[in-house]
Amino acid sequence: MTKLVLRDGYLLDPGQETLEQGDLFIADGRIVGLGQPPDGFVPDRVLELGGRIVSPGLIDLSVSLREPGFEHKATIAGETRAAVKGGVTTLCCSPETEPPCDTPAVIELIREKAELAGRCKVIPVGALSQGLGGESLSEMHALKTAGCQVVGNGTRPLANPLVWRRALEYAATYDLLVVVRPMDPWLAARGNVHEGPVASRLGLPGIPASAETVAVAQILALVEETGTRVHFTCLSTFRAAAMIGAARKNGLPVSSDVAAHSLHLTEQAIAGFDPAAHVIPPLRTLADRDGLREAVADGGIQAICSDHQPHEADAKADVFAATEPGISALETLLSLTLKLVEEGGISLPRAISRLTAGPAAILGIRAGRLAAGEAADLCVFDPQASWRVEEANWVSQGRNTPFWGQTMPGKVRYTLVDGEVVYPDGDEAAG
Amino acid sequence: MIPVRDLQLDEQGRLRHFLTIDGLGAEWLRRIMDTAETFASVGERQVKKVPLLRGKTVVNLFFETSTRTRTTFELAAKRLSADVLNINVAVSATAKGETLLDTIRNLEAMSVDMFVVRHADSGAAHFIARHVAPHVSVINAGDGRHAHPTQALLDVFTIRRHKPEFDRLRVAIVGDILHSRVARSQIQALKALGVPDVRVVAPKTLLPVAVETFGVKAFHDLGEGLEGVDVVIMLRLQKERMEGALLPSEREYYRCFGLTCERLARAKPDVLVMHPGPINRGVEISSAVADGARSVILEQVSHGIAIRMAVMVLAMRSGQ
Numbered sequence: 001m002t003k004l005v006l007r008d009g010y011l012l013d014p015g016q017e018t019l020e021q022g023d024l025f026i027a028d029g030r031i032v033g034l035g036q037p038p039d040g041f042v043p044d045r046v047l048e049l050g051g052r053i054v055s056p057g058l059i060d061l062s063v064s065l066r067e068p069g070f071e072h073k074a075t076i077a078g079e080t081r082a083a084v085k086g087g088v089t090t091l092c093c094s095p096e097t098e099p100p101c102d103t104p105a106v107i108e109l110i111r112e113k114a115e116l117a118g119r120c121k122v123i124p125v126g127a128l129s130q131g132l133g134g135e136s137l138s139e140m141h142a143l144k145t146a147g148c149q150v151v152g153n154g155t156r157p158l159a160n161p162l163v164w165r166r167a168l169e170y171a172a173t174y175d176l177l178v179v180v181r182p183m184d185p186w187l188a189a190r191g192n193v194h195e196g197p198v199a200s201r202l203g204l205p206g207i208p209a210s211a212e213t214v215a216v217a218q219i220l221a222l223v224e225e226t227g228t229r230v231h232f233t234c235l236s237t238f239r240a241a242a243m244i245g246a247a248r249k250n251g252l253p254v255s256s257d258v259a260a261h262s263l264h265l266t267e268q269a270i271a272g273f274d275p276a277a278h279v280i281p282p283l284r285t286l287a288d289r290d291g292l293r294e295a296v297a298d299g300g301i302q303a304i305c306s307d308h309q310p311h312e313a314d315a316k317a318d319v320f321a322a323t324e325p326g327i328s329a330l331e332t333l334l335s336l337t338l339k340l341v342e343e344g345g346i347s348l349p350r351a352i353s354r355l356t357a358g359p360a361a362i363l364g365i366r367a368g369r370l371a372a373g374e375a376a377d378l379c380v381f382d383p384q385a386s387w388r389v390e391e392a393n394w395v396s397q398g399r400n401t402p403f404w405g406q407t408m409p410g411k412v413r414y415t416l417v418d419g420e421v422v423y424p425d426g427d428e429a430a431g
Numbered sequence: 432m433i434p435v436r437d438l439q440l441d442e443q444g445r446l447r448h449f450l451t452i453d454g455l456g457a458e459w460l461r462r463i464m465d466t467a468e469t470f471a472s473v474g475e476r477q478v479k480k481v482p483l484l485r486g487k488t489v490v491n492l493f494f495e496t497s498t499r500t501r502t503t504f505e506l507a508a509k510r511l512s513a514d515v516l517n518i519n520v521a522v523s524a525t526a527k528g529e530t531l532l533d534t535i536r537n538l539e540a541m542s543v544d545m546f547v548v549r550h551a552d553s554g555a556a557h558f559i560a561r562h563v564a565p566h567v568s569v570i571n572a573g574d575g576r577h578a579h580p581t582q583a584l585l586d587v588f589t590i591r592r593h594k595p596e597f598d599r600l601r602v603a604i605v606g607d608i609l610h611s612r613v614a615r616s617q618i619q620a621l622k623a624l625g626v627p628d629v630r631v632v633a634p635k636t637l638l639p640v641a642v643e644t645f646g647v648k649a650f651h652d653l654g655e656g657l658e659g660v661d662v663v664i665m666l667r668l669q670k671e672r673m674e675g676a677l678l679p680s681e682r683e684y685y686r687c688f689g690l691t692c693e694r695l696a697r698a699k700p701d702v703l704v705m706h707p708g709p710i711n712r713g714v715e716i717s718s719a720v721a722d723g724a725r726s727v728i729l730e731q732v733s734h735g736i737a738i739r740m741a742v743m744v745l746a747m748r749s750g751q
Contacts, residue, residue, distance in 0.1 A: 195640050196640060196641060197641040197644040199639075199640075200639035200640055200641050200642065200644070200645075201453070201644070201645070202553055202577055203553040203574075203575050203578070203612055203615060204553050204554070204575075204576075204577075205576075206640065208640075272557070273553070273554035273557050273558065314530070317530075317532055318530065318531055318558070319531065319550065319552040319554055319555045319558045320552065320553065320554040320558070321552040321553065321554075321575070322531075
């Protein structure tokens with residue numbers, strides 16, 4: 001098997017506040033040494049890093065790969081290629097496919113396509129309800145038997161609080177982690193932006209912050225009764241983050257993440273009816289953005305995700321309300337997180353831990369650390385380099401990003417999965 | 432994304448599209464009103480036509496039914512000698528699955544010069560303006576809850592003809608502010624022209640959140656809201672508001688927010704009563720007030736034609 005050395009990097013282990021300069025040794029897909037090679041180590045290949053940072057590969061908890069069913073938007077092969085370009089080595093993909101991911105067959109299909117693509121590791125999230133319909137429970141035991149560890153209903157609501165309670169109880173029976181995107185459908189009504197001054201001025205129907213806090217309060221009350229492990233994904237309000245943080249301190253088995261764009265953009269982004277900023281949950285106030293940043297820094301929020309939702313151009317080429325929500329975000333995840341470090345308020349190792357050790361702990365998987373014996377899922381990046389979000393650099397099939405044309409800090413140089421360099425691939429390295 | 436301001440004015444600062452009052456500024460509002468003054472008399476002549484838009488094609492593109500607005504735009508265009516095409520898209524192309532962009536492209540291919548657009552979604556006119564060919568102008572005839580700028584202009588035009596000193600006025604807008612594109616544009620026009628006291632009067636369910644950021648004061652009692660006002664603008668109440676749990680009943684609404692002679696007595700004696708129409712007698716306004724001496728509701732309608740002629744002429748000039 002291949003023996004590889006990453007020479008002269010800064011080794012970033014999210015468990016430590018300082019970076020060590022040195023080499024990293026890989027054999028048989030695993031990290032076998034940091035700083036010092038194991039006895040008798042003779043590398044087959046050397047990657048000279050010239051002082052770039054080596055961190056664990058990023059773990060993205062919220063990604064829509066669109067396949068099966070929506071291949072006109074994106075494919076597993078294409079989006080996992082975008083993922084590794086962004087330094088992501090493991091991602092959780094949404095059950096909102098067609099057919100929905102509510103049977104072992106769909107789980108198998110996704111897994112096979114991901115393996116065939118050979119880029120990053122893909123963890124399919126199983127549907128919590130049959131057909132994501134929100135009325136009856138999915139066959140969670142069958143999903144579990146097929147290797148599924150995580151279930152959720154994506155952006156789709158469950159019919160009522162009783163179905164939520166039953167779903168949480170049933171998921172707990174098989175020790176499944178339940179991922180919840182908290183939004184009360186009645187309060188959200190037909191809103192498509194944050195209910196606030198900008199929405200009022202533009203005359204766009206708003207989604208109040210209470211749509212999120214009410215949903216979180218309801219689920220937290222049910223977790224108290226059922227003890228189910230619940231992960232809240234894509235928070236948009238600082239109040240929800242505070243509620244979940246407090247519940248966690250009180251010992252409830254809950255965790256949360258936030259999409260990187262919610263840490264940068266606010267309701268102001270929609271001021272010109274820009275469909276690129278149409279996203280659900282909506283971009284909220286400056287106070288929300290800053291409160292979410294604080295929660296990320298102090299650990300109230302444990303992970304940052306991309307909430308990657310690629311779309312074809314037509315999905316965004318219409319009047320605001322008629323456009324589909326979502327941002328193509330895999331490739332800007334690391335850069336937007338590094339931007340947080342640039343702007344102050346969080347250290348580099350801590351920010352990176354929200355992309356690595358944080359999500360690994362939520363999923364309960366062994367990953368996200370830089371230590372001997374761990375799988376060599378790695379991201380090598382240059383924090384000083386910058387890149388422009390534009391056609392020449394873009395991999396995802398979805399061009400729908402409000403950051404198009406902007407310059408981003410931090411460039412991924414290599415991504416490794418199980419010790420294999422999956423980015424850049426042969427063509428990309430040549431170009 | 433091009434800022435809205437740059438979308439409306441071209442590089443020479445001329446009016447390219449007319450989409451919203453927001454950010455347009457007092458100077459432009461006065462210029463449009465001054466131009467409208469020159470057209471106000473055209474309707475009183477024997478031959479009601481001027482040749483300013485001869486050879487131009489104006490398309491009334493209505494994705495939402497409307498009789499009054501479409502008719503006044505049609506009359507305005509015809510009095511300017513333009514060729515007018517009325518397209519009711521609600522029962523036409525998009526019902527067959529054609530996208531909005533395709534509809535626009537197809538019409539553009541017929542060498543049209545101007546789209547007058549009415550649409551149920553906020554931002555529709557902006558969207559079309561962003562995508563039309565460089566020589567085509569877009570006039571917003573009402574988009575969702577967002578803007579109805581020609582309506583707001585004809586309202587301030589009507590006010591100016593009676594009470595030209597905007598910086599001394601008190602104006603109350605009463606009713607469903609939440610869903611009203613007319614109210615949003617009126618507030619922006621009144622504030623731009625320097626009206627110091629603009630009030631909105633409605634129950635809390637019919638006010639947008641953060642309405643005070645519009646620069647208005649909110650009242651929930653009609654009597655208090657009308658105290659000493661120079662102008663009261665009543666808004667139409669849609670029946671759907673009862674279904675959405677926004678209001679209990681028309682009867683209770685009229686009891687609290689209906690404009691009657693007794694309530695109007697708290698306003699100034701020379702108060703102007705306005706309504707963008709169509710009115711619901713006995714729901715938001717009593718017949719005695721609507722048909723009374725203080726009402727200028729029908730004047731608004733005839734001013735609508737002059738204002739729309741002015742906007743069309745000014746916008747068409749940039750394309751030449």
